[in-house]
Amino acid sequence: MAVLPIRIMGDPVLHSPAEPVAEITDEIRTLVADMFETMDAAPGVGLAAPQVGVGLRIYTYSYQDDEGAPWRGVIINPDLWMRPTVPGAPDPDEESEGCLSFPGERFPLRRSDEVIVTGTDLDGAPVHIQVDGWRARIMQHEFDHLDGILYIDRLDDADWKTVQKIARKRGWGRGGVAWTPGIDDLEA
Template sequence: MAVLPIRIMGDPVLHAPASPVGEVDDEVRQLVADMFETMDAAPGVGLAAPQVGVGLRIYTYSYEDDEGAPWRGVIVNPELWMRPLEPGEPDPEEESEGCLSVPGERFPLRRSDSVMVTGTDLDGAPVRIEVDGWRARIMQHEFDHLDGVLYIDRLSGADAKTMQKVARKRGWGRPGLSWMPGVDDLDA
């Protein structure tokens, strides 16, 4: 297994719909192993294949709830269904999220509180996940990556303007930028 560089906003693979996975072969299995290694090193709670430069419909996730119960897996060719969004402004305390492709930034974003995801695992067995709360947020965030959408693309108003300023200041928004988990100090 290897830690892979994570692409930063502006890289074309992050802004294009990913392709369905045909056959799950050893190359795909190795990619998923590397994605878990990269996600853990970052550290993150999810990682989509486009974030490591591979335009395939795969994402990994890993999260421990308040009681320390682990929740970890991979979904190949996922489909997402979600409960309609509740109206109103997002709560900055409860609904802020970040993204490994927008390192170091967090913004509040309204997401559906309940989702169902279907797809397959690496053995081709069907996967069906019904979750709510933070786990539903993770599923929506990673699924967005497979459609070429970053969570910052969903921001509006002052948060969208702030993000534009951050991107300009950091030189983001152009192809070829990445960072290496465990190597790059993003706070420097």
């Protein structure tokens, strides 16, 4: 297993729809193991294959609730259904999120509070997940990556302008920029 470099906003792989996984091979299994290691090292609660430069419809997730119960897995070729989002402005204290591909920053974003995700696991077995709250947020965030959407693409105009200033200051917003957890001094 290896910790992989995480692409930063502006890299073309992050802004393009990912391709379906045709077959679960040893190469895919190695990629998923590396994604878990990278996600844990970052640390993050989710990681999509495009974030490590691979344009495939795969993401990993890991979250521990207040009771300490672990929730961890991988979804290959997911489909996502969600309840409509409640209208209104997001609560900056309760609805802010960050991203390993725009590290070190958090912005408020309204998401659906309940989702259903289906797909397959690493063994090709069907996956059906119905979650709410932060777990639903994680599923939506990672699914967006597979469609070439970063959460910063969904922000309101004022926050979007702030994102652009940060990106210019840090030299982001172009291809080839990445950071490696445990080596570079960036965290989401």
